[in-house]
Every structure is written in structure tokens, then in C-alpha cells.
Amino acid sequence: MMMKMVLRRILIGIGTLWVVSVLVFIGTSILPGDVAQIILGQSATPETLAALRAELGMDRPWFVRYFDWLGNLVTGDLGTSKAGGASISSLIAGRLGNTMFLAGIVAAISIPISVALGLLAAMYPGTWLDRIVTFATLSLISVPEFFIATFMVLILAVQLHWLPAIAYLSGNESGWQLARALAMPVITLVIVVSAQMIRMTRAGILNVMNSPYIEMAILKGVPRRRIILRHALFNAIGPIVNVIALNLAYLVSGVVIVETIFAYPGLAKLMIDGVQTRDLPLVQACAIIFCATYVVLILIADIASILSNPRLRQPK
């Protein structure tokens, strides 16, 4: 029964991925109008326009172009960039690795911190510790990512001179240099992602704390610490795993800002450059990668909550 639900959710996920591909295709191939005109810009003559349209296959009907594009996408051919005509796969290859590296480090640091702080706040609700955590995280989720990044630069680079403000990666740094270059983007993203995760972890545990078996434990005199660590935590693991996957998905938008502000050579920076120069094939490829990652992480979050909740294993 449970496998059936998970399979159903995966099928829905695949459906969503397909709709996403249609949306991205419409956004980058149909809405802009004449891509050939955009590429050639001022230098367009009727002859070069017609030639480029034929070369891009723009003279074919849109659904033929869509399935052509989808077929190439599935086989890993992402097309050619407008700038210099390089193949997009080669442009993306290194950048994607850099972004995954950044996201991986952020996840490894922020998950333990958030779960611990969320637990602490839930363990002592209403105390000063809880109020400070709640107020600080509410403030942090209310401000844009670049706000946090700017203040980190102000404090850590300008006032304290601890870290360089910009992350240039040449590929042959020593471990220490690499760590220093990465520190600023990582710290910023950890703060952005953790704030949300702490709030959701705290809410998840307090939610479990309202259930009758916890009341029972309180009534028979179990200490609060023990109730949370032995009784509540295990039942909150499902929601917490769900929270973690959701927040890794939120990393997608954080990464866009942070890579730009710190000049980190990742996929998001590549995409922003593509948007600025209106390099539509490049934007198309990056958007598909980001959106697919997002959809898959949300899918994992949903599957985690199905697997961890015995009540969801039996459909009503």
C-alpha cells in the first residue's frame, strides 16, 4: 500500500517535470518572439535573419521544435550558447560541480545546527533562549538574502578583516585558501537556510508535544528533556526530514543571489550572465537544471513524509 503511494507520488513528480519542461520551453522559446532577432540585434538584415532562423530551426512549427528540444535534453544535448557558439553542456559541466559543492557544504553544516537549535528552542518554549531564537529567525527570514550577505561582508571582511570579500576559484588553491574563499558564501547560505529550518523544526516538535501520549508522559512525571529526546524527537523525525529536503530546495534561490554577490563561479552565476545578455538557449538549460532539482527535492520531501508517517501508509 505504501509502495503504491510512493509510486503514485513519483509518477506525479514525473508529470510535474514534464509540465516544467513545457513552461520553460514556452518561457524561453515562444514568449520572447523571434529569437533570431534577439540574437542578431541591431545588425540584423532580412537575409541574415532568415538564414539564422533556418539554422536554429525556427521556421518549423513550435511543437516540432519542442519535441526536438525535449529529445535532445533527455539525451544530454543542451544546445549551443549564443556567445561564441560553445556547447552548453561544456559550459555547464564545471559550473554545476561548483554549485553542488557549495550546496553540499552548506547542507552538511546547516542541518545539524538547525536541528539542534530547533530542538533547544522547543525544549524550553517561552524562555529567553526560545524568544531570542524565534525573534532572530523571524527577522532573518524576513530580509532578502543579499541583506545578510552585505552585512557578512561588512562585519567579517571590512570590520574584522577575517575573510576576503570575493570568492575567486582558479582551481588550484591550497586547502586553506579554498576554505577562506568559500567561507563567505557558505556562511551566508547557512544563515539563510538555517533560519527557516530552525523555525520549522521547532514548530514540528511543538506540534508533536501537543499529542496525548506526551501529555501522558508529562503526567507520569517524565522530565521535559527526556520527553523531547526520547518521546517527541523520534515522532518528529518525519516532519524534520521533510523540512530538510524542502529547505535544500529553497537553497536554489539563495544560491542565485550568493553566487552573484561573491562572484562564485557556479551555475547560477552562469545563468544570471545568460539572462543579462539574453542568451536564451543558455538560460533555458540552466533553468531546466534548477527547476528539475527543485522539483526532485520537493518529491523527496513528500516521499520522506509518506514513509515516516504510519497513518499515511494506509490511504483513508
Place this chain on the structure above:
Amino acid sequence: MNESNIKGEDIVERLDRFDELPDAPPRKRIKLSWVGKLAALVVAAWLVIVAIGPSIAPFHQMDFAGDDGFLPGDGEFLLGTDYLGRDTFSRILWGARTTIGISLLSTLGAYLIGITLGIAAAVRGGWTDTIISRINDAILSLPTIMLGLIAIAAFGSSIPILIIMAAVIYATSVFRIARALALDIMVQDFVESARARGEGTWWIVTREILPNAAMPLATDFGLRLVFVVLFISSLSFLGLGVQPPTADWGSMVRENLQGLPYGSYASIWPAVAIGSFTIAINLIVDDVSAESGGSLARKMV
């Protein structure tokens, strides 16, 4: 009793009695904690600046008033000058209108689109509902910043495009809430009895559904406005939103970042402006929803 026997006074008397019928619960007054009151004051101050900011600003937003870029704050330039020697304080006052104005218009647009489609989907049901809901789910399943980037790559960036784009993107979440609320209200007894009386769909929508959905939607407006401010200013920060030389808080942070290593706070002040506005709204929403059981905010996010 024969109808013709009723006199004018009788009717008035009956109407008077109607007034005392206990069916309407007393209006709940929203009480704010002192944090909430302070936050409300901050939001009100910014809204006043949106209205009159450009007329009280000492300089025009495009006035190269200072002799040099990144001057520190003094008597003439309260918060110093930016990278081109423009007065940062004046530009923040001008920028309030751009940043908050665009966000307000977008959020209002999102509400107009979202509520119209949401209630239409709930009332019509069937295929209309399925098609609108499926498209809505698909858009909702993407990160907003990606949708923004794709739209800007497609159309370029200008203020009307930003407003329309943000309105359409955030209409998806308003749609979901409005549709859920409308579905809830539609099965209530008073809607049934209105139907039985023979009231038309339009009457039911405007007299029964909208008034009952108004309060939850109003609380959600604050949250949505914060998201839109963050979205618009993030795009501006990336250089893809409001274009220079128009003053806008997000682009002001970006333009002046280069001054940060030299000790210029020209990029800090607009960031503080954004933060004070968005944090204040969230504190109010938090206060209001804690008052009404705390469930609201959790459901809406």
C-alpha cells in the same frame, strides 16, 4: 394577520428588532503587543514616505549633488553620498516609492487575479477548476526567482513588466488560498439558504463568499507583500529589476557594494530600509495570527 393591516410604524419596529438579532458575533478588535505596535509605526512611517518622500527629500534622486562618491555622512548629506556622488538619504526616500510602490501594485494585482480565478474555479467546479488548478500547481512547483529570471530573459526588464510578472507569479499562491476559502464557505448553511432563496451566483459571490473570505485574505496580504518586496528587490539587486538611474533599494545595495571595503555605508542604508519594512510587516502578521490562534500563519506560508 392581513398584510394590509401592517402600518408604517410596525415595519419600522420590526426592522428595529432585526437589529438586535444575535446572529452577528461582536467584531473582534485586533490587539497588538508593544512589539507589534512599534512595527505598525515603522510600516506606517514608510507608507507616509512612499506618499510624500520625493517632496521632502533634500535632493532629486538623479542629482549629482556631492563633489565625490562615497562621502561620509555630514550635515548636508545625512547618510553620505553614493558611488556617483548622489545623496543616499534622498535616494532612499525616492526609492521607497519605487520599491514599496511596485510591490504594493504587484501584490494588489496578484490579489485581483488570484481571487477572481480562485473563486471562479471554486464556484464553477468541474473542468474549469481542474484546468486552472493544474496550471496553477505547475507554476507553484517552481522557485519564484527562476520564473522571474525566465520572464526577464524573455521580455527584458521594465517597471510595467516587473509589476505584471510579480502579480502573475504571486497570484498562484493567492489562487490556492482563495479557492480553498471559497470551497469552505460554499458548503455553509447560509450559502445553501441563499441558493434556496434563488439568489444568483454573482449575488452569492459578492454578498456571501467575499465578505467571509476577506479577513483571512487580509492577513495573508502582509505575508504576500513581504515575499513580493523580497522578490523585486532581489531581482533589482541582480541588476535585472528596476534599472538605473531610478532609485530602488535593491539596486542601490548592488551599486554601492564596491564602496563597502573602503568603509562606505552607502550600500548598508538601503539594505536596512528593506529589512525594517519587511521585518516590521512580519512582526505585525505574527502578532495578529498569534492573537487569532496562531494557526493562520502556519496554514498560509
